[in-house]
Amino acid sequence: MNSGYFKHIIRFIVLVLFQILILNNIKLNGYLNPYFYVLFILLLPFETPRWLLLLSAFLLGFSVDMFENTMGINIAACVLMAYLRPYVIRFVASKQDYEPGLEPCIRDLGFTWFISYSLILVFIHHFAMFYIEVFRFSEFLTTFYRVLGSTVFTMVLIIMSQYLFYRPRK
């Protein structure tokens, strides 16, 4: 179990660094920006206690906010996403039982399951974050395009990463 914690801590650090040093400098079209770091919340194991889920999401948002100078925005979006995660998991496959030891990734639960699971959560995160950042409804539609565009961008990166680091089960 200890090595399991270690893996997630490393993943946390790598994703935050990747986000702030590389992805935040990608300016596709001038306003689309992928927020790939949410992959950390997606990949936490099913057995994670709920309080740990929320606290690690808080810490994740806090570290990204610190470097982006947008104190609070990523925190709010990440905590919301982590709060809704158990409900989304139940919603996506209500009949199927999740066997212990399985991880939420393409390898263990298949492509369709992973896509619907991560698409819903990534959309929730992006939606919350972009609207909190703009903080007014007068630019509703343009913000919505940014949400959709960035969601697609993030999803492409998440799926790519799933196949890039694919290791068959021993």
Added chain:
Amino acid sequence: MRNLFSFLLKNYFFFLFLFLEIIATVLIVNNNYFQRSVVINATNEFTGSVKSIFSNVTEYFFLKQTNKILSEENSILHALTEKSYIITDRSTYLIDDTVYKQQYTYVGAGIISNSIHKRNNYLMLNKGVADGVNKDMAVISPKGIVGIIRDVSKNFSSVISVLHKDAKISAKIKKNNYIGTMIWKGIDYRTAYLMDIPTHVKLTMGDTIITSGFSHIFPEGIMIGVINNYTILQGENFYTIKLKFSEDYNSLSYVYIVNNLMKNEQIKLETESQDE
């Protein structure tokens, strides 16, 4: 009491969620009203030093272009020095130096981090209180305006870019001195809007927009951009003018921080006359 306690315990997931979101909201609100957020100030030094390591590396990729811009600017400055002028009239010697009192001083600074893709963008510069930088100073580049200093720590300062929803800059049309306000509506980092120009003013495409100097912050005559397009909405008394920034904010690497030496005097006089 016990019932309340067991209720809280049963729904701890929801209440923890609520608690964390409240913390986030407090942080967002503090940040949105630009009160100096304690957290950001404390972390500026730390994040600044991490980012400066990164920008030390990336700066090398832009060295060639930066050198070109610097040498262009040098050539302009050389043209302005005393040596470049031939004295045609001896009477110029009679002008007393005290007639020209210096109002603005400039500090050169490098950019550590920059963003253009958000609705509210910020820059971080490698100069701070130790270099004489203070809050509310203007930041300009050789080709145009950049922003206003928001927070300063010992060695770093963060700047509200003109690409920000609260950036309102007093501007004027160079050829006829009509005053308007420049705002940025998001999405495209190359275009901004100039408001409050009445419809009887004659405009042409390509008219130059410069700062008006009415704001204590920006000196007069700093380039903002050129008119790209203008329309009159039905029933409006003012133009909607689209302008193209003269500076490309995506490729900034060096800027100047402007210090208005007479700012306090101006503000003092202004508040005195408002009080009456």
